[in-house]
Amino acid sequence: MTAAAPILSVERLSVEFLTDRGWATVVDDVSFDVARGETLGLVGESGSGKTVTSLAIMQLVPMPPGRFSGGRILFEGTDLVELPEKGLQRVRGNEIAMVFQESMTSLNPAFTIGDQIAEAVRVHRGIGRRPALDRAVEVLDLVGIPSPRERVHAYPHEFSGGMRQRAAIAMALACEPKLLIADEPTTALDVTVQAQVLTLLRELQQRFGMAMLFITHNLGVVADICDRVAVMYAGQIVEVAGVDALFQAPGHPYTEGLLQAMPQLGRRGEPLAVVPGVPPMPWAMPAGCRFHPRCAYAEPACTAGPPKLDTTRPGQASRCARSASITLRGSD
Amino acid sequence: MSSPANDSQRARSAGQRFLRRFLQQRLALGCLGFLVLLTLAAVFAPWVAPYDPLQQDLDRVLESPSRDHWFGTDELGRDVLSRTLFAARVSLLAAAQAVLIAIAIGVPPGLVAGLWGGRVDGLIMRATDALMSFPPLILAVALIAVLGPSLTNAMIAIGILLSPTFLRLMRATTMAVAQETYVEAARSIGCTQGWIIRKHVLPNVVSPLFVQISVFAGVAMLAEAGLSFLGLGAQPPDSSWGAMVGRGFRYLSLAPSLIVFPGLAIAITVLALYVVGDGLRDSLGREIRRES
Amino acid sequence: MPRFILQRLLALIPLLLIVSLLVFSLVLLIPGDPAYLLAGEDATPEEVAAIRTEMGLDEPVLVRYGKWLIAVVQGDLGTSLFSDQPVLDVILERLPVTLSLAVAAILIALTISIPAGIVSGTRAGTRIDRAVTVGSSIGLALPNFWLGLMLVLVLAIWNPWFPATGYTPLSESLADWWRHILLPAFTLGLSASAILTRQLRGAMIEVMQLDYVRTARAKGLPHRRVVAKHALKNAAIPMVTILGLQVNGLLGGTVIVEQIFGMPGIGQLAVASVFTRDLPMIQGVVIMAVFVAVLVNLVVDISYGYFNPKVRPR
Numbered sequence A: 001m002t003a004a005a006p007i008l009s010v011e012r013l014s015v016e017f018l019t020d021r022g023w024a025t026v027v028d029d030v031s032f033d034v035a036r037g038e039t040l041g042l043v044g045e046s047g048s049g050k051t052v053t054s055l056a057i058m059q060l061v062p063m064p065p066g067r068f069s070g071g072r073i074l075f076e077g078t079d080l081v082e083l084p085e086k087g088l089q090r091v092r093g094n095e096i097a098m099v100f101q102e103s104m105t106s107l108n109p110a111f112t113i114g115d116q117i118a119e120a121v122r123v124h125r126g127i128g129r130r131p132a133l134d135r136a137v138e139v140l141d142l143v144g145i146p147s148p149r150e151r152v153h154a155y156p157h158e159f160s161g162g163m164r165q166r167a168a169i170a171m172a173l174a175c176e177p178k179l180l181i182a183d184e185p186t187t188a189l190d191v192t193v194q195a196q197v198l199t200l201l202r203e204l205q206q207r208f209g210m211a212m213l214f215i216t217h218n219l220g221v222v223a224d225i226c227d228r229v230a231v232m233y234a235g236q237i238v239e240v241a242g243v244d245a246l247f248q249a250p251g252h253p254y255t256e257g258l259l260q261a262m263p264q265l266g267r268r269g270e271p272l273a274v275v276p277g278v279p280p281m282p283w284a285m286p287a288g289c290r291f292h293p294r295c296a297y298a299e300p301a302c303t304a305g306p307p308k309l310d311t312t313r314p315g316q317a318s319r320c321a322r323s324a325s326i327t328l329r330g331s332d
Numbered sequence B: 001m002s003s004p005a006n007d008s009q010r011a012r013s014a015g016q017r018f019l020r021r022f023l024q025q026r027l028a029l030g031c032l033g034f035l036v037l038l039t040l041a042a043v044f045a046p047w048v049a050p051y052d053p054l055q056q057d058l059d060r061v062l063e064s065p066s067r068d069h070w071f072g073t074d075e076l077g078r079d080v081l082s083r084t085l086f087a088a089r090v091s092l093l094a095a096a097q098a099v100l101i102a103i104a105i106g107v108p109p110g111l112v113a114g115l116w117g118g119r120v121d122g123l124i125m126r127a128t129d130a131l132m133s134f135p136p137l138i139l140a141v142a143l144i145a146v147l148g149p150s151l152t153n154a155m156i157a158i159g160i161l162l163s164p165t166f167l168r169l170m171r172a173t174t175m176a177v178a179q180e181t182y183v184e185a186a187r188s189i190g191c192t193q194g195w196i197i198r199k200h201v202l203p204n205v206v207s208p209l210f211v212q213i214s215v216f217a218g219v220a221m222l223a224e225a226g227l228s229f230l231g232l233g234a235q236p237p238d239s240s241w242g243a244m245v246g247r248g249f250r251y252l253s254l255a256p257s258l259i260v261f262p263g264l265a266i267a268i269t270v271l272a273l274y275v276v277g278d279g280l281r282d283s284l285g286r287e288i289r290r291e292s
Numbered sequence C: 001m002p003r004f005i006l007q008r009l010l011a012l013i014p015l016l017l018i019v020s021l022l023v024f025s026l027v028l029l030i031p032g033d034p035a036y037l038l039a040g041e042d043a044t045p046e047e048v049a050a051i052r053t054e055m056g057l058d059e060p061v062l063v064r065y066g067k068w069l070i071a072v073v074q075g076d077l078g079t080s081l082f083s084d085q086p087v088l089d090v091i092l093e094r095l096p097v098t099l100s101l102a103v104a105a106i107l108i109a110l111t112i113s114i115p116a117g118i119v120s121g122t123r124a125g126t127r128i129d130r131a132v133t134v135g136s137s138i139g140l141a142l143p144n145f146w147l148g149l150m151l152v153l154v155l156a157i158w159n160p161w162f163p164a165t166g167y168t169p170l171s172e173s174l175a176d177w178w179r180h181i182l183l184p185a186f187t188l189g190l191s192a193s194a195i196l197t198r199q200l201r202g203a204m205i206e207v208m209q210l211d212y213v214r215t216a217r218a219k220g221l222p223h224r225r226v227v228a229k230h231a232l233k234n235a236a237i238p239m240v241t242i243l244g245l246q247v248n249g250l251l252g253g254t255v256i257v258e259q260i261f262g263m264p265g266i267g268q269l270a271v272a273s274v275f276t277r278d279l280p281m282i283q284g285v286v287i288m289a290v291f292v293a294v295l296v297n298l299v300v301d302i303s304y305g306y307f308n309p310k311v312r313p314r
């Protein structure tokens, strides 16, 4: 386990969205730390609140329809929730950068790739157009774009999907952030490109000692790249553990389900529909343990009250009322 | 695949949903109410108006609004309020006329283009594009130049100018409907074009048509007012709001009320038509809006 | 690029042919014998015959159209029945007035609609947004001739800050041109600015929710820059289309605005020619107006490439 002071610590974060049926809590009392230089994986089914959590860290949750309903986000000791917009602008893209899930639409079609990378550098470093463009060439080269000097003048539509995702990563790396949030950076890509991008991220992370919050559906990828893992279900963290511990001895029945449903390494990550049943809607959360309608180990006690996230072993915590009395299977 | 009977039922209930949604829009309903009142006032102008609109009083010309004459008097001492009420008849009727002409000119070729497609469609669309490349008022002026200045001719000109939008609307709806499987099926079992139009195209096009009619009634009213202002529309002794402003032009500094009131009448009426149009558009369900 | 423009020009030929046919057909629409009508009510039979020969009314329609078209293409728009001057000369003399009026109106429309559209589109649902929306509805509903008269009344007669009528060419004095053109241009441009504001507002609302705007914010760019650079350039694409459509409306509107403000442009010429029954002049004005409108739309087409690199020709 990493003993160093966390660079990011999310404390009791809650985010709500206004829906047709009133305010729905989509991120509920979420807490976790990311240490310097560490990679934390954030895993969970579609709709579990991974993207909203990362947007909350960037303070980019759309409001309306969203709102914060509690919690702190401490980045190097500063609470980002309280930080005024000017201060946030200094943090975004500079100290914390984000690679978005939607690589096809997250680049602006009206400007060249180089321009979009360079503008972040210009804003944060206060340097001129030429040196900023040189920096763009540098990072494009870093992420493995061939002949970056020419490609820097290309428009997004002239790039393939994989190249665009690389460009988005380059854009995030341009200012050498201390924390990179990568939201399913490989889901939209085909298998070979996926593997390349992962390798690239791992290399870059080691080279720059950058901390990373890596969001994915795919536990296979987690094993590959993460130090620790937080598992989300229906807006809550249900388990946190070191990656080896999680794979060998999961502490939560949902994690076990995910491990059983794990796709083969290197194959394209499919949505984890293999855990039987569907996740609940934010406005209709089951009472007690939110997972109980789908849980093979459920007992009447599970609906009595919401279980707490309790430490089960050093470095491992699970939100299961029965964690002491059941033994779960890890991956083989 | 839904059966044809099923489908016309679906269309009818879509119409009902449309109506229900519209009835929830308060501002639009208010404006519709205003338009109804205005129409009634125009129809019953002889009973509503305080004076005979043609009755002159040369001792009291170009007066400002007063208790006797709420809107003042014109250069012949006629009551401006009464004249405004009577002019409403001309303005409303003219707008209706122009929209009807536009529908008559636009709808049939739109149907044909949508149903037949191919070369006929290409030709019709080319002609439509050409028509739309004219600056509208200049073309209207040219048409009036050859037909002679009169309100009817002005309305014909405006109707021609507005027709392409109706044409496009009909064509788009018809094409969308014609591609639906049930219509292809209906055609393959030998249903006539007339039947297809009545049962499938018309129910789908009615609601968007209402939106367009309402907005274009406003556009037509503005265009009529403009032409009448120039002396190319309503001819004396008939008078529309635009014609009133045109005559009042000469007395702009002496008696501004001569143009203020008819102008306001135009602006408010057109605004009401637009608001009703917006309300109708907002009442279109997603399912219809996509097609229009 | 030149090839792209050439392609566009070639694509215009069928359109212009249909337009010319329509303009030519105006003569055919005249009820009764056009020669009588054109010669005036108390013309002698000899005069009528002369007109008939001069206008070639004895020949078959297609021949007449052919001759007319060839002449038009060579720049011969005929002779005014009213002043006996060549139609083209009269029009060219007046065209600058109309063009400068239209250009000034477009500038005013953009000056109003860009800030208004940005402000209301980025603050949708707020009080200022509602104010802009209501304002644009009113701007659409106001008859432009009435607005013009009200402006003259308040800003030229009651407070003599602006001249009520007349026109000074730009070449003579920029200040005078501006003083003369401001009220008419505002009158002409208001409805266009209302339409453009609505359009830009809608586009801004849409664009501000897009992923790349979020990316731009995630880079730490200041809000102003996100709006003015990333959102605006994309929101401008549909606005350019609408602007192109508005040009026709603006040119048409000059008919009324020039009349109110006593400006010697082609709009005023068109109205005057209705009363003098000067058909060749009217045809000339229509042709010139379409020509200008088509050219402007071509420029609009080309400017797309700036806003949308995907359609940029290589």
Ligand SMILES: Nc1ncnc2c1ncn2[C@@H]1O[C@H](COP(=O)(O)OP(=O)(O)OP(=O)(O)O)[C@@H](O)[C@H]1O
Binding pocket: A017, A018, A026, A044, A045, A046, A047, A048, A049, A050, A051, A052, A053, A062, A065, A066, A101, A217, A282
């Ligand atoms: N802008 C929004 N408005 C309303 N609800 C939203 C919005 N964004 C997210 N949500 C809701 O918040 C919940 C969590 O969504 P989130 O995008 O964080 O899921 P996710 O874990 O990232 O899923 P995925 O794996 O599909 O990306 C979902 O129920 C979603 O419907």
Ligand code: SF4
Binding pocket: A252, A253, A254, A289, A290, A291, A292, A293, A295, A296, A297, A298, A299, A302, A307, A319, A320, A321, A322, A323
């Ligand atoms: S609390 Fe009960 S239902 Fe919930 S995960 Fe544990 S065993 Fe399953």
Ligand SMILES: [Mg+2]
Binding pocket: A050, A051, A052, A101, A183
């Ligand atoms: Mg997500």
